[in-house]
Amino acid sequence: MTFRILYRGSLSSCNYGCEYCPFAKHTETAAEHQADGVALNRFVDWVATKPIAQQLGILFTPWGEALFHKRYQDAFIRLSNFAHVDKVAIQTNLATRFEWLNECDVSKVAFWATYHPTEVTQERFLAQVAQARSYGAAVSVGVVGLKEHQTEITQLRQALPDDVYMWINAYKRVENYYSPALFDRFKQIDPLFPYNTMRHPSLGQWCQAGETVVSIDGNGDMRRCHFIREPLANIYADDWQSALQPRRCTNATCGCHIGYVHMPQLQQAKIYGDQILERIPVLSKSDLPQDIPVVSQYVAND
Ligand code: SF4
Numbered sequence: 001m002t003f004r005i006l007y008r009g010s011l012s013s014c015n016y017g018c019e020y021c022p023f024a025k026h027t028e029t030a031a032e033h034q035a036d037g038v039a040l041n042r043f044v045d046w047v048a049t050k051p052i053a054q055q056l057g058i059l060f061t062p063w064g065e066a067l068f069h070k071r072y073q074d075a076f077i078r079l080s081n082f083a084h085v086d087k088v089a090i091q092t093n094l095a096t097r098f099e100w101l102n103e104c105d106v107s108k109v110a111f112w113a114t115y116h117p118t119e120v121t122q123e124r125f126l127a128q129v130a131q132a133r134s135y136g137a138a139v140s141v142g143v144v145g146l147k148e149h150q151t152e153i154t155q156l157r158q159a160l161p162d163d164v165y166m167w168i169n170a171y172k173r174v175e176n177y178y179s180p181a182l183f184d185r186f187k188q189i190d191p192l193f194p195y196n197t198m199r200h201p202s203l204g205q206w207c208q209a210g211e212t213v214v215s216i217d218g219n220g221d222m223r224r225c226h227f228i229r230e231p232l233a234n235i236y237a238d239d240w241q242s243a244l245q246p247r248r249c250t251n252a253t254c255g256c257h258i259g260y261v262h263m264p265q266l267q268q269a270k271i272y273g274d275q276i277l278e279r280i281p282v283l284s285k286s287d288l289p290q291d292i293p294v295v296s297q298y299v300a301n302d
């Protein structure tokens, strides 16, 4: 069993300016960048000590874009070369150079790459995907399922190689946002889109968050997940592992992929296996669940 960590430091800036995003074009001071780097290095140093008996998988889930910063590329190089680390992945817009991958154990590197149609041409984004793959990195590609981008979304699926999984994140800010026709169109592209259109009832349900997967911030504070603020422990304290145990969720619902995939009742482990951090199903498209029951305020009835 791999122990999984979702790391989110203090970085909160991005080179892109997506309209719906709070980090769009936000810049940080040199001191803020330095503080994020110090915290990141401390985390990587902690991983280097092999702090837990299990193998480790790490997903960076930054507020904003981290991959074009050298400190995150260096973290990938170090982490991927540790024998006790199986996976290093990141949510990214892929606007980076990739030469640094030559110094990684690229068999462990994966990118959860999001296409932003207002920020980059499809041609440029596809070239970045192809380049990352040419180095040997695993890549999943996805988009936010905005109505106004449905043409670009369909074109992207057609242009991507068949063996690149394309996911669609549901836009969950407006009720009845998806007509049945658009919902079906996106489901044709991403058979798992129905899961993402729902806020899954989670209160009182068992969740692996806090037991086999945790969220860690730049201070080393460990939480179950990004959605429950109460810290469980601090990883820089000797007894941090004593906080790991099975727990039931204390939130009413869980609506984000990086959370609900850890609810056993949704059986996402069967779908993603050891590629859960990078959101790449291990099942072929034809073997994915076909009849996912949808109860969602974001899909109109008619
Ligand atoms: S690329 Fe991501 S982090 Fe950057 S502005 Fe767009 S949504 Fe926000």
Ligand code: SF4
Residues within 6 Å of the ligand: 202, 207, 208, 209, 224, 225, 226, 227, 228, 248, 249, 250, 251, 253, 254, 258, 259, 260, 262, 263
């Ligand atoms: S169900 Fe979601 S919110 Fe609840 S503990 Fe798991 S990941 Fe966190």
